[in-house]
Amino acid sequence: MEAFGLLMHGFAVLMTWKIISLMVVGLVLGIFVGVLPGLGGPNGVAILLPLTFTMDPTSAIVMLSCIYWGALFGGAITSILFNIPGEAWSVATTFDGYPMAQQGKAAEALTAAFTSSFIGSLVAVMLITFLAPIISSFALKFGPPEFFAVYLLTFCSFVGLGREAKHKTVISMALGLLIAGIGMDTVSGNLRMTFGSDNLLRGINFLVAVIGLFGISEILLTMEERLALRGHAAKISLRTVLKVWMDLPKYWVTLLRSSVIGCWLGITPGGAIAASFMGYNLAKRFSKDSESFGKGRIEGVFAPETAAHASGTAALLPMLALGIPGSGTAAILLGGLMVWGLNPGPLLFVEHKDFVWGLIASMYLGNVVGLVIVLTTVPIFASILRVPFAAVAPMIVVSCAIGAYAIQNAMFDIWLMLGFGVVGYVFKKIGIPLAPFTLALVLGSRAEDAFRLAMIGSGGSVGVFWSNGLVGTITTLAITLLFWPVIDKVFSGVGRMLKPAAQTS
Amino acid sequence: MSNTDLEIIVEDPTAPEDDSPSVVSTRTIEIIVSLVLLALAVALGFDNWRTGIAWDATGPQPGYFPFYLSVILGGASLYGLIATFFARSGGTDTFVTRAQLRRVALVFVPTALFCLATQFLGIYVASFVLIAGFMRMVGKIALWKSLLTAFVFTAIMFVTFDVAFDVIMPKGPIESALGR
Numbered sequence: 001m002e003a004f005g006l007l008m009h010g011f012a013v014l015m016t017w018k019i020i021s022l023m024v025v026g027l028v029l030g031i032f033v034g035v036l037p038g039l040g041g042p043n044g045v046a047i048l049l050p051l052t053f054t055m056d057p058t059s060a061i062v063m064l065s066c067i068y069w070g071a072l073f074g075g076a077i078t079s080i081l082f083n084i085p086g087e088a089w090s091v092a093t094t095f096d097g098y099p100m101a102q103q104g105k106a107a108e109a110l111t112a113a114f115t116s117s118f119i120g121s122l123v124a125v126m127l128i129t130f131l132a133p134i135i136s137s138f139a140l141k142f143g144p145p146e147f148f149a150v151y152l153l154t155f156c157s158f159v160g161l162g163r164e165a166k167h168k169t170v171i172s173m174a175l176g177l178l179i180a181g182i183g184m185d186t187v188s189g190n191l192r193m194t195f196g197s198d199n200l201l202r203g204i205n206f207l208v209a210v211i212g213l214f215g216i217s218e219i220l221l222t223m224e225e226r227l228a229l230r231g232h233a234a235k236i237s238l239r240t241v242l243k244v245w246m247d248l249p250k251y252w253v254t255l256l257r258s259s260v261i262g263c264w265l266g267i268t269p270g271g272a273i274a275a276s277f278m279g280y281n282l283a284k285r286f287s288k289d290s291e292s293f294g295k296g297r298i299e300g301v302f303a304p305e306t307a308a309h310a311s312g313t314a315a316l317l318p319m320l321a322l323g324i325p326g327s328g329t330a331a332i333l334l335g336g337l338m339v340w341g342l343n344p345g346p347l348l349f350v351e352h353k354d355f356v357w358g359l360i361a362s363m364y365l366g367n368v369v370g371l372v373i374v375l376t377t378v379p380i381f382a383s384i385l386r387v388p389f390a391a392v393a394p395m396i397v398v399s400c401a402i403g404a405y406a407i408q409n410a411m412f413d414i415w416l417m418l419g420f421g422v423v424g425y426v427f428k429k430i431g432i433p434l435a436p437f438t439l440a441l442v443l444g445s446r447a448e449d450a451f452r453l454a455m456i457g458s459g460g461s462v463g464v465f466w467s468n469g470l471v472g473t474i475t476t477l478a479i480t481l482l483f484w485p486v487i488d489k490v491f492s493g494v495g496r497m498l499k500p501a502a503q504t505s
Numbered sequence: 506m507s508n509t510d511l512e513i514i515v516e517d518p519t520a521p522e523d524d525s526p527s528v529v530s531t532r533t534i535e536i537i538v539s540l541v542l543l544a545l546a547v548a549l550g551f552d553n554w555r556t557g558i559a560w561d562a563t564g565p566q567p568g569y570f571p572f573y574l575s576v577i578l579g580g581a582s583l584y585g586l587i588a589t590f591f592a593r594s595g596g597t598d599t600f601v602t603r604a605q606l607r608r609v610a611l612v613f614v615p616t617a618l619f620c621l622a623t624q625f626l627g628i629y630v631a632s633f634v635l636i637a638g639f640m641r642m643v644g645k646i647a648l649w650k651s652l653l654t655a656f657v658f659t660a661i662m663f664v665t666f667d668v669a670f671d672v673i674m675p676k677g678p679i680e681s682a683l684g685r
Contacts, residue, residue: 050672051665051670053670053672054670054671054672165585167581167584167585167588168581168585170577170578170581171542171578171581171582171585174574174575174577174578174581175542175545175578177571177574178549178571178574178575178578181570181571181574185567187567188563188566188567190556190567191556192552192553192556192567192568192571193549193552193553193571195548195552216616219612219616220609220612220613223608223609223611223612224521224601224605224608224609226517226520226521229514230514388640388644388646389517389644390639390640390643390644390645390646391636391640391644391646391654393612393639394615394619394632394635394636394639394640395636395658397612397615397616397619397635398619398628398632398635398636398658398659398662399662401619401620401623401628401632402628402662402666402674405623405628405674405675406666406672406674409673411623411624411675414620414623414624415620418616418617418620421616422613425609426534426538427538429531429534429600429601430531430534430535430538430600432538448570448571451570452564452565452569452570455564455565456563456564456565460560460564460565
């Protein structure tokens with residue numbers, strides 16, 4: 001129960017007016033970016049990150065993580081009322097949420113979405129509370145080879161388990177790692193890949209790249225779409241809320257199943273998007289009445305929302321415990337930690353107890369406050385969509401530019417941001433995933449350092465990655481995951497040969 | 506329930522037409538991107554090879570790690586290039602239609618001009634011009650609304666960053682004339 005005591009300490013850290021008000025500001029901004037088309041969790045966090053540079057780390061991370069929770073809540077509003085998923089992970093929510101709104105049950109659908117989001121996060125936060133300290137104390141024994149093996153595992157699982165074309169994931173990752181290496185080499189002090197440019201001496205800042213990749217490119221992509229929309233307005237009354245909550249126990253299997261799926265996919269880099277679809281599909285498959293899904297069934301809202309939120313929250317577990325983000329947004333938060341001079345990884349739990357437990361406590365508190373805010377203010381946020389995109393777009397561009405400039409006070413970074421905007425636009429359109437790119441950018445130099453230290457330690461023998469049981473297991477697992485699609489094919493091929501042909505057809 | 510009768514309707518008069526002709530196919534762009542990445546991999550790989558990819562007394566030389574990454578990048582791009590060349594289906598997918606390209610240019614060109622203006626006029630003047638101009642020209646929003654929105658937004662940014670948080674932004678002749 002040590003974790004519990006530390007958690008209480010975390011709550012004590014949070015209970016100041018300053019932090020509570022930052023929390024509310026963060027949540028409101030987050031819901032705002034979640035509702036607006038063309039902005040989402042990672043963009044919101046990336047754009048608003050520079051605002052927090054002058055704050056102390058605890059206030060800053062509380063505000064940023066609240067932006068993230070807000071964005072997760074906000075995505076559901078547009079899915080249900082307008083049939084427009086504000087976020088990719090809310091696509092599955094539209095399947096049953098929008099039909100419910102059309103039948104005049106918008107308030108129920110929204111309450112269901114917000115409540116299940118809340119439950120999903122709560123389960124994931126509890127997992128973090130009890131699992132993260134254990135994992136991090138275990139990871140304290142890690143040396144450079146183990147760390148490199150864990151990084152390798154992360155990268156390989158992206159390639160092996162991702163749904164995109166394998167070579168595109170590899171391109172995205174290698175490019176990210178290379179860009180992270182530009183500038184001064186941290187070990188030898190030599191210059192690398194600068195091609196004589198003074199501006200590249202500093203290297204390419206992770207946040208500048210992220211602001212371009214997610215902020216600017218998203219604006220370009222949004223402009224391609226038809227931006228007209230029609231939707232229902234909704235007001236949630238206390239009676240509706242209570243009615244939905246009374247029904248909750250009936251759906252405990254769905255909620256639990258989705259929470260588990262979400263937590264699992266959040267920790268492994270499957271992500272919230274995969275989780276929401278999987279939650280929905282499994283709920284449909286296990287339902288006695290699967291025909292009624294897609295026609296406005298409340299379970300069809302519960303299942304994807306719980307899974308998406310559980311996964312979005314669980315993605316922070318590997319970030320806190322190992323310094324490896326489980327999602328794009330977590331990677332950006334990790335970039336923030338480094339800006340504030342905190343070194344993400346297992347030592348965080350030892351050296352910065354206040355910070356870590358403050359953050360974990362803020363996850364509980366942020367979700368409770370967030371639930372209250374969204375339930376009471378839905379009509380206001382829905383009407384934000386009346387603001388024409390022609391007014392929103394230039395403001396986002398300006399915010400991006402201010403953010404990019406503020407990081408290093410360099411005009412060059414604004415141009416870099418524009419360049420990354422174009423790269424992000426093209427990559428998204430031809431299906432090169434951006435999440436591995438972000439992850440590689442943020443982990444690049446640490447992965448390289450771990451690799452070099454491990455190799456120096458072993459005198460240049462790759463055998464160091466199999467030198468003991470722990471590191472050997474992780475490395476082998478990484479390589480297995482890398483070739484998982486091939487292995488899977490071979491196994492099912494063998495299985496088919498062993499079975500009679502009639503059964504497989 | 507009566508409250509769902511209220512509907513929020515937003516029109517998009519300048520939306521891209523659905524039947525607009527294709528400007529370029531996804532296949533072409535994939536080939537171009539593969540070639541660019543391949544060239545980048547070669548350039549970076551060469552630079553790292555020059556820095557040193559071997560081992561010396563202190564361990565791997567600085568170019569070692571990035572050199573092999575360039576090889577991986579080059580290999581994956583080459584694979585992509587070949588796969589796209591030999592792919593039979595999906596080659597005719599539209600990357601962008603003419604109407605879409607027009608809309609994208611409508612944001613991209615002002616954004617690029619804004620970056621240029623920031624360099625000479627400072628970020629606050631540039632953002633005022635960008636927001637007001639974009640709302641008026643692209644959004645066809647009333648002039649006074651555009652000017653007011655641009656002014657309020659820029660002022661909020663100025664107060665937040667320059668006054669409250671002491672984050673220094675690029676400034677131009679107008680700010681220096683006003684003594685900031």
